Amino acid sequence: MEITSPRFKQNAREALADPQLQKAMGNVRSGFIDKRQAAVEALPEFDALRDNARAIKDHALSNLDLYLEAYEAKVRAAGGFVHWAETAEDARTVILDICRAAGARTVTKGKSMITEEIGLNEFFEKNGVKPVETDLGEYIIQLRGEHPSHIIAPAVHLNKEQVEADFRRVHDHLPASRDLSEPEALLGEARRVLRAAYFDADVGITGANFLVAETGSSIIVTNEGNGDLTQILPKVHIVLASLEKIVPTLEDAAQILRVLARSATGQDMSVYTTVSTGPRRLDDPDGPEEYHVVLLDNGRSSMLGTEFQDMLRCIRCGACMNHCPVYHEIGGHAYGWVYPGPMGAVLTPALIGVDKAGHLPNASTFCGRCEAVCPMRIPLPKMMRHWREREFERGLNPATARGGLKLWAFFAKRPWLYRLTTSMAIPVLSLFGGRKGRFRFLPLAGGWTRHRDLPAPESRTFMQQWRGREALKQETGGKQGAAR
Amino acid sequence: MNDQTPFRPRVGLFVTCLVDLFRPTIGFAAVKLIEEAGCTVEVPSAQTCCGQPAYNSGDRADTKAIAKNTIQAFEEYDYIVAPSGSCAGMLKKHYPALFKGDAKWEARATDFAGKVHELVSFLVDVRGMQSVAARFDGQVTYHDSCSGLRELGVRAQPRALLSTVEGLKLKELKEADVCCGFGGTFCVKYPDISNGIVEKKTERIEETGAATLLAGDLGCLMNMAGKLKREGSAVETRHVAEVLAGMTDGPPIGGRG
Numbered sequence A: 001m002e003i004t005s006p007r008f009k010q011n012a013r014e015a016l017a018d019p020q021l022q023k024a025m026g027n028v029r030s031g032f033i034d035k036r037q038a039a040v041e042a043l044p045e046f047d048a049l050r051d052n053a054r055a056i057k058d059h060a061l062s063n064l065d066l067y068l069e070a071y072e073a074k075v076r077a078a079g080g081f082v083h084w085a086e087t088a089e090d091a092r093t094v095i096l097d098i099c100r101a102a103g104a105r106t107v108t109k110g111k112s113m114i115t116e117e118i119g120l121n122e123f124f125e126k127n128g129v130k131p132v133e134t135d136l137g138e139y140i141i142q143l144r145g146e147h148p149s150h151i152i153a154p155a156v157h158l159n160k161e162q163v164e165a166d167f168r169r170v171h172d173h174l175p176a177s178r179d180l181s182e183p184e185a186l187l188g189e190a191r192r193v194l195r196a197a198y199f200d201a202d203v204g205i206t207g208a209n210f211l212v213a214e215t216g217s218s219i220i221v222t223n224e225g226n227g228d229l230t231q232i233l234p235k236v237h238i239v240l241a242s243l244e245k246i247v248p249t250l251e252d253a254a255q256i257l258r259v260l261a262r263s264a265t266g267q268d269m270s271v272y273t274t275v276s277t278g279p280r281r282l283d284d285p286d287g288p289e290e291y292h293v294v295l296l297d298n299g300r301s302s303m304l305g306t307e308f309q310d311m312l313r314c315i316r317c318g319a320c321m322n323h324c325p326v327y328h329e330i331g332g333h334a335y336g337w338v339y340p341g342p343m344g345a346v347l348t349p350a351l352i353g354v355d356k357a358g359h360l361p362n363a364s365t366f367c368g369r370c371e372a373v374c375p376m377r378i379p380l381p382k383m384m385r386h387w388r389e390r391e392f393e394r395g396l397n398p399a400t401a402r403g404g405l406k407l408w409a410f411f412a413k414r415p416w417l418y419r420l421t422t423s424m425a426i427p428v429l430s431l432f433g434g435r436k437g438r439f440r441f442l443p444l445a446g447g448w449t450r451h452r453d454l455p456a457p458e459s460r461t462f463m464q465q466w467r468g469r470e471a472l473k474q475e476t477g478g479k480q481g482a483a484r
Numbered sequence B: 001m002n003d004q005t006p007f008r009p010r011v012g013l014f015v016t017c018l019v020d021l022f023r024p025t026i027g028f029a030a031v032k033l034i035e036e037a038g039c040t041v042e043v044p045s046a047q048t049c050c051g052q053p054a055y056n057s058g059d060r061a062d063t064k065a066i067a068k069n070t071i072q073a074f075e076e077y078d079y080i081v082a083p084s085g086s087c088a089g090m091l092k093k094h095y096p097a098l099f100k101g102d103a104k105w106e107a108r109a110t111d112f113a114g115k116v117h118e119l120v121s122f123l124v125d126v127r128g129m130q131s132v133a134a135r136f137d138g139q140v141t142y143h144d145s146c147s148g149l150r151e152l153g154v155r156a157q158p159r160a161l162l163s164t165v166e167g168l169k170l171k172e173l174k175e176a177d178v179c180c181g182f183g184g185t186f187c188v189k190y191p192d193i194s195n196g197i198v199e200k201k202t203e204r205i206e207e208t209g210a211a212t213l214l215a216g217d218l219g220c221l222m223n224m225a226g227k228l229k230r231e232g233s234a235v236e237t238r239h240v241a242e243v244l245a246g247m248t249d250g251p252p253i254g255g256r257g
């Protein structure tokens, strides 16, 4: 996937000017927030569950090697294979080898952001394997040759009319007169088309919401049941998961599940929670003949022990972006890589480098709503600030911004000089503000005045007036002066 | 301390740079309210800004230098009060974090932070103020600025005091807890995104039908007032302290008309 994060500003401008996108983003604002709120209010222990979920992940992350090794042993004992992939390329190679060995021409996929991270679909196509996305949203964006714009609702940037047009274009074997005006009709049509793909596929690939060390199981949650068919019907099931998905026990996974769906969609639980452990056993009614787990690092282990470790608690619920005013304005694609919104603003620089993704942690008002709703209590704004510090240390921010900041800091560190300068400048500025008391345009303040007026200073500074008042009090022998 | 009168705590007013430069009225309103709450107010000269522009730009060294100045200037007071949730949040929450692990400054920053309060929550939560003697005729709406709301839990306090202002009727703002798009340097670094956010905010403000918009942070107020003015709106904008102190004779933020 092409990285366009360095062009973030341009991306954002285009997104703001895109009426279809703006309409669709209205659905995010109205769709997720109230539902989450209702689910949270219905569960008095929600905050206690969050604390618990955080503690589970923190414990797992501080003993990551231990639990991963235990997990690997259990997978092997259940007859599965575990492949360690340090980089995206390692993961792609392992997966292609497995597919080749199975003689696979078609691969079905459950929804997985990690496969986006390693660019699996493009890689498959280059190598003559046909990937078929089975999650409705993923299926739609695959038809469009796009990438997900949201980690749990990949096609949230689209309106139903756009989807209808895509279906008519691609499913051209179906009668043109069919009625696709209702979302249910679209869903039904996708389901019928996908049914066939499940049976054609030789390999099914899913992600994982959790890997359970205790049992060697992987767990996925879906609302469409597509994950089940993806992993049960083909001969080979490949689970692609990143290291930090590990939890010690099934009970731990169950605990975190209680906050996951509530935070994501406001459901108590997702419709399907599917646990898979190894290939089909003798007495199983169905299941794959081969079961592989590809464990991807791709930069995560280097976050351990740093100020970014907390990010590895993320369970990809999407609540942070659902509540993010910046995401609401520009949608997910503007962020320029796989992970959008606040979680992307922290994770993306870690995975592709802050030199490429530097805008992401800067494009935040630090309103703190993401942290307030994050079920794993990840301090997202604090970590975005850490990225800004890294950029500042490396001199990555623009020279003008740096220069301006340094000049301002020079004064801010010297109160007497600051006072002197502001006492001279502010009354002048106030005067220029005139009777209207505001500026429509002000040199050097174009960023502000492009879209809004700038209120002018009232008159002299507070400090000037206060000193004057105190001096007067002293002179008139009034109350004891309060100035020092 | 004066022994004939009951203990009057000494409050150091952290004016905030925006109030100092752009809207001194808020500073005087704060002084009046803090005095009414039974305290003595002093205004140390050695204050400039809380350091957020540097802190949020990743410049820790300058932030620390500014923070040290501020701590030194204010640590002798019983309380440090700022008419801004954002600056009070910086002093209270971020200064201790900034000096974490610093043998000399961590404890000092933590002691200092323990005495810092946002103005309205100081009046209500610390001084037990239940009402104000002010009059303001008309309908107002109130925006909860992000830092005050989420870092300091300022929400009920301004509403409680506003309900005691004679003639004032509060019309709640839909999505009052959603950011206005100011975000300090954010609004000039990403002006287009900021504009999209504040446009939605002014739409909500207009929906209330209120004639006046109030909030507790001048940065947000200047952003919203600037947008309302640009849109030709008749809504006037003021800091909540101006109304609580009955100091609303002067023009609103961004002027009249």
Ligand code: SF4
Pocket (backbone or CB within 6 Å): A263, A313, A314, A315, A316, A317, A318, A319, A320, A321, A342, A343, A370, A373, A374, A375, A376, A377, A378
């Ligand atoms: S950062 Fe938190 S809110 Fe955002 S996706 Fe991850 S767990 Fe969910």
